[in-house]
Amino acid sequence: MQPVYPLLALALLSACSPNASHHDGDHAVATSTPAAVTSVAFNEERFRDDIKALSSDEFEGRAPTTRGEQRTLAYLAKAFEEMGLKGAYQGSFLQPVPMVSYTASKEQQVTLAGLPFKYRQDLVLNSHHDNGGVHIDNAPLVFVGYGINAPEYGWNDYQDVDMKGKIAVILVNDPGFARPDSGKFNGKAMTYYGRWNYKFEEASRQGALGALIIHDTEPASYPWSVIENSWTGPQQELVQSHAEQARRIQVEGWLTLDAATRLFTQAGLSLPHLMARAADSAINVPLEQTASIAFKNKAEYANSHNVVATLPGKQQADEHIIYTAHWDHLGKDDSKTDDPIYNGALDNASGTAGILEIARQLAENAKQGQGLARSVTFIATTGEEQGLLGSRYYAANPIYPIAKTVAVLNLDSTNIYGKTKDFTIVGKGQSELENYLIAAAKQQDRIAVAEKNPASGGFFRSDHFSFAKLGVPAVFAGGGSEPVDAATAAYKTQMQASMKGCYHNVCDEYREDWDLSGALEDMQIYYQVTRTLGNSQDWPGYYSGSEFNRLRPAQSAAPESEFASATK
Template sequence: MKRLFPFCAIALLSACNGDDAKHTATDDIIPAKVTAVTFDEQRFRTDIETLSSDKFEGRAPTTQGEKLTLEYLSAAFTQMGLKGAYKGSFLQPVPMVSYTASEQQQVTLAGMDLQYRQDIVLGSRHDSNQVSIKDAPLVFVGYGINAPEYGWNDYQDLNMKGKIAIILVNDPGFAHPEGAKFNGKAMTYYGRWSYKFEEASRQGALGAIIIHDTEPASYPWSVVENSWTGAQQDLVQSKAEQDQRVQVEGWLTLDSATALFDKAGLSLTSLMDRAATNSLNVDLAQTASIEFANKAEYADSYNVVATLAGSKQADEQILFTAHWDHIGTDDTKDGDQIYNGALDNATGTAGILEIARQFAQQAKQGHGLARSLTFIATTGEEQGLLGSRYYAANPIYPIDKTVAVFNLDSTNIYGKTKDYTIVGKGQSELENYLDRAVAKQNRTSQGELNPASGGFFRSDHFSFAKLGVPAVFAGGGNEPLDEATAQYKTAMLVKMKGCYHNVCDHYRPEWDLSGSLQDLGVYYQAAAELGNNQDWPGYFAGSEFNQLRPAD
């Protein structure tokens, strides 16, 4: 993979200790003997069912649902005998602010009145009571990318002060995978919505609006509507940081965007084609007026951090991460108003609990690891990896002593598979450990089928990858073990269709969790091997993170 954002990498290098740059190559290490374990499926099910029950109210940060979740996880880690990593407590405070934009919004683009939720979703990450924008010029900035290493700058010769950027989703590689720039169908960091809002802010824009398109976004408009309305959490920022951020940000439906460009006498389809081949910006000669009430509320949320100390290299940490949070509730909906988040991510949270129990039990029997294991149930992943970003910036254990990160996010509910998916495969030597564990299960590992979704940049492991810590997000597969499993998977996929970030993501007793347990075994075996040697995996040449912690 080509380098995506050297401006980040260079800054991050100063945060990493160069003394740990010498690593032992994984291929030269004889795998340590790993004790076989048996995961408790019923206990795993109970954790998923409890965490995603209506009682937990969708586990939104800073709510009663969070309080119940923290109590449940803390009790579980206490029962295992793990130690609280934050000053003796399991709870690491994460200072957060919730921004809530009014549902009553007056939005006019190019003279067209747009309907909130139906046509457009807007919010503001500013501590102000009112957003009021009058006749702000609209500028189409292609994909909204400034990438010097690709000779690409959609903001070339623009002064964005007082203007609103209209931006395409994903990056040019998706539309023209045969091109020499970007990474083909595999999304780069430049394709992520978070980058687009950040870059518009750096350019001094007043606002930034992304045009939603289902295929390159990899999710339908309903996900935008459900995820970007209601309270939006963020990490607390300094006044200077907040002042730099765009005043308004959000999403526009493709149909509404097409109508906007028609009003400007332009073809959106034609401009999309042009934007995918070369840097592009076009003044639409149209304006936007936006008015809505806004409020900011400050409260701490919490990461749950539990450590099982190693016996010989206790200062060296292997991390397991899974986000405990989900979207919460929406009282504007008719009928079911709770986003239970069973698959996403009660399954992953239950997964790190079950892995932790097995390692704790092995330690009690005298088979503990040389290195320490730390399990982090993170907050605010759904709002932009907030908990993992905060931990990475404020680590309890030094980043240069963090060996690797194994991330669980939505485990396999579709039965056993012959293959195993490593998201963003080809990044680091940590994958060698997964490959060996997968081979013991007579399975083969491969990359994800849809790299255009940018999965490597969408979950908590990415917060650590940006600092050079080898981090993996893996699990599941595409080839069912047998015909019976294939038939079950087909039927369950129908039941789960449209449930991502929706109220139908609730626990189902008929889920076949054998595939999840199979995958927990891969992570367990890989961590056990790495935990009993002195290897420091690094990133392969060609990875954008190679210069931070290179493979030997």
């Protein structure tokens, strides 16, 4: 894999130099040899009860800074306290995360190229500025292809264009998706350049007034309903400095493909033709049309919280293995009269329940004299759905030094489709940490594989990524695509049909007929990795093909065939 975001890595080299130097002299080579399998019997009924409770209507969809958050925090803190774990933040389980919630008015006056566009039906707009609202008159529109500035790929969609006072119109994903056999970027495997947050960040760096991403279901990997549900209502962000605010674009949002087609047609341009050109080479084209946008915007400040609990190690207590799972979801939408609550049972009450059950087992081991040499810290993060906010905040304000963080294991939407023959590692081929998962999966007679749809950019879309950016080996893994038998395959087909369209929708609710046996096996793999690495001197690192290798390099070579297959 070629570097996907070198500016990020280079910027972090100096900031994280202790992270790399800590291991220069005493870095033990990470191995894939597992310790003997430690007996574990996760309590499925308790696991189910946690999922059911956290995703119940009582928790109101678990949106940050709401009553739903307060109930969630109380539930998680009580659970960790009953296990005997220690509150990691000054003796408390709650790490404050300063947030601001921006709420754009539903009354939005928007004309693009003289055409009116409707809120939610055609576009969704937000502003992350505390200025009362947005009022833009006749700002020039510029199509900037994929909105990418990537010197290592010889690619700059902003070449020779001054974006000051202008609004960028941008394609979703990156050129590799449209031209997978061209050698551009990473083919179908999305790079960070394809992520929406990068595109808004780059538009800000270019001095643009605003940015609109054209939604297209296949390259986005999710339907417009996800945008409509996730990008409306209060939008949380970490509190930023005045300087950071000043550099940020004034308006950011999404256009449906149909709305974008009307816009380009009105400008006398063919969107399909320009999309094809944008996939072949960097491009920017003035639309010779303008945008006028007006809506009120409200900013409200409040702390949200990560829940952080530690099981101290016996000998190497200052070295931490970290578990992450985001407790938050989308909250409530009172405009939906039939069912206003986004319960988020799969995403991510299931992952939060997973770290609770693993923590209980490790805590019980410790009480029986089978504690680990290293410490294990569990972080139930806030604000993941709004852009990995809680994990980003912890990574920037760590309770335990990043240089002493051995690895991160992330649970996000556990397997509800039964046992599988394979075990998926998202973004497989990144780090030596994967060796431990591969070995533990083998003990279950399962084969570790890369995800089936690397175009979705899964490696960049959950909390482990906040730690990967700082060089900490971090994995997001679980489930598989091959059911163990015909009965499980039939169940999976039925359940997938039942759950279709429920991602970031109100139908993501707990179901009694979920087969959680596969989730329990996945948790066993994470548990075994923790037992092995927790009693080890090893410090896994990133392989030479990874953009994070400079921050914490691996001591072994990546299995070439595996790494290559994971990045094509």
